[in-house]
Amino acid sequence: MTDHALTADPATASGRVPLRRMALYGMLGFSAGLPFYMFSTVLALRLTEHGVGLVVIGFFAWVTLLPTFKFLWAPLLDRYDVPGFGRYWGKRRGWIMLSQLGIFTAMAAMALTSGDASLGITALFAVLLAFWTTTLEVAADAWRIELAPTQDEQGPIVAANLWGYRSAMVAAGSGALLIADGTGWTAAYLAIAVAAFAPFPLLVAMRADEEGGRQAGNRWSALVAGLVASIVILAIACVVTAGIGWLLLGAAAGIGITADTNVTPYVLAICMLPFVAMALAVPRLRQLPFSHPARRSAVIGPYVDFFWRYAYGAIVLMAFVSIYRMGDVLAxxxxxxxxRGLGYSLSEIGRADSIVALLASMIGVGLGGWMVTRWPMGQSLAIGAVFAALGNFGFVWLAYQVPTEPMLYLATAADQFGNGMAGAVYVVYLSLLVNPRYPGAQYAFLSGFTFLLPRLLAGAGGGMVQSIGYNNFFALSGAVSLAAIAFLPVITRLRPRPDDHPEAVAG
Structure with missing residues (x-):
């Protein structure tokens, strides 16, 4: 049985999504969501507690840039299997299992170096955690698009996935802070690492022919082979990451970038480069026939196909996706x-990030998933943008309140509700833009580009806050979310060119 076998599921074919599949994607979302806060928000608080400067903490936001570049290795996940795992459980599940091993080892390493005595070591393991978390998401997203190609099918699965993802983010953020406040950062990271690894034995226990497995060979021999291959792959990834980091830090030092450098002008210039490159490339790409090597390439073909299908409209789409979630990322x-600077303790922040954030997020995700199955996409995107902006404005409001937990709960709920709603609508929208022939690569490209500009700017966020203050920073981030609405009249009218693949033409 192949990874595509479930596309023939009678329940899906009739428009109903099996509960078994929704539960699976809830679990995958949970597995991917647990690590995210550990290399972003929780890490920022950990560095704050260790006296690291605000500008340097902003630089650590660039760790979250890694998911932006997932299109660089996403085609490999479409083309190759993980030795051992893939032979028995299938391509998608094999990559997910490898990724979970990577997540566990990277987070355990962050736990054992939780004193942050060397920021270079902290950055290394944070990057590895981000890499394996992103790889898991790439495999899961490709699988989801293959199994649920229509808007009606995507809505419930995306909602289930985001429920799991956001529940895990809340659990990680809240749980880690509560544990850290009581027993320290090492215990906090180890606890989340164990929780993130929990789905691995569940995947191993699933039948080989269930959810796209292949049932080739013996389960236990495949598991041993997969574990041996995983150790080798994880070691290579660590060495390569360390080498690249050493080169980048050396280059930054060579051009004089320090913790006191105002990097915002450089970041803004870099942000313009992708749009200049796209404007120069589109006239050529839109003329290429399907027989051209660039369109048939396993490495760049999926991305060339996107620009071939949308032509100049692709530039408008890329501009829209680059700012729709910008407010969330900047915040x-x-x-x-x-x-923390307002006077709230780690435990108070952890309690706000627990049941309050979880309920608000799940309600927002549920409403977002419901909207896209019943309302036009443009209307759903607009509503999501408004509520995402209100979440950012909530932090401005919080700064003027007397520090009490109810006030923190209100601001947290507004932020999580808006992010959940906008995220659910947006994931469905991106999923409908991709060519079903290249689901993993094209979704990775679009979702990665979504966060390229925001995360570049987030790295300069510490310097921006020092210049304009927290209030203006969060007011600006909310305004950017609202600015995305101006694109909706255009993007809702864009339609791709008909597929010129020989099979599509013959059909």
């Missing part, structure tokens, strides 16, 4: 240091 890295 993510610095919201917790701001709240």
């Amino acid at each position: 993510l890295q610095l919201s917790k240091p701001m709240i």
Whole structure:
């Protein structure tokens, strides 16, 4: 049985999504969501507690840039299997299992170096954690698009996935802070590492022919082979990451970038480069026939196909996706240091990030998933943008309140509700833009580009806050979310060119 076998599921074919599949994607979302805060928001608080400067904490936001570049290795996940795991459980599940091993080892390493005595070591393991978390998401997203190609099918699965994802983010953020406040950062990271690894034995226990497995060979021999291969792959990834980091830090030092450098002008210039490159490339790409090597390439073909299908409309789409979630990303890295600076304790922040954030997020995700199955996409995107902006404005409001837990709960709930709603609508929208022939690569490209500009700017966020203050920073981030609405009249009218693949033409 192949990874595509479930596309023939009678329940899906009739428009109903099996509960078994929704539960699976809830679990995958949970597995991917647990690590995210540990290399972003929780790490920012950990660095704050260790006296690291705000500008340097902002630089650590660039760790979250890694998911932006997932399109660089996403085609490998479409093309190759993980030795051992893939032979028995299938391509998608094999990559998910490898990723979970990577997540566990990277987070355990962050736990054992939780004193942050060397920021270079902290950055190394944070990058590895981000890499394996992203790889898990790439495999799960490709699988989801293959199994649920229509808007009606995507809505419930995306909602289940985001429920799991956001529940895990809340559990990690809240649980880690409560544990850290009581027993220290090492215990906090180890506890989340164990929780993130919990789905691995569940995947191993699933039948080989269930949810796209292949049932080739013996389960236990495949598991042993997969574990041996995973150790080798994880070691190679660590060495390569360390080498790249050493080169980048050396280059930064060589051009004089320090903790006191105002990097905002450089970041803004870099942000313009992708749009210049796209404007120069589109006239050529839109003329390429399907027989051209660039369109048939396993490495760049999926991305060339996107620009071939949308032509100049692709530039408008890329501009829209680059700002729709910008407000959320800009607020993510610095919201917790701001709240800590207002006088709230780690335990108070942890309690706000527990049941309050979880309920608000799940309600927002549920409403977002419901909207896209019943309302036009443009209307759903607009509503999501408004509520995401209100979440950012909530931090401005919080700064003027007397520090009490109810006030923190209100601001947290507004932020999580808006992010949940906008996220659910947006994931469905991106999923409908991709060509079903290249689901993993194209979704990775679009979702990665979504966070390229925001995360570049987030890295300069510490310097921006020092210049304009937290209040203006969060007001600006909310305004950017609202600015995305101006694109909706255009993007809702864009339609791709008909597929010129020989099979599609013959059909």
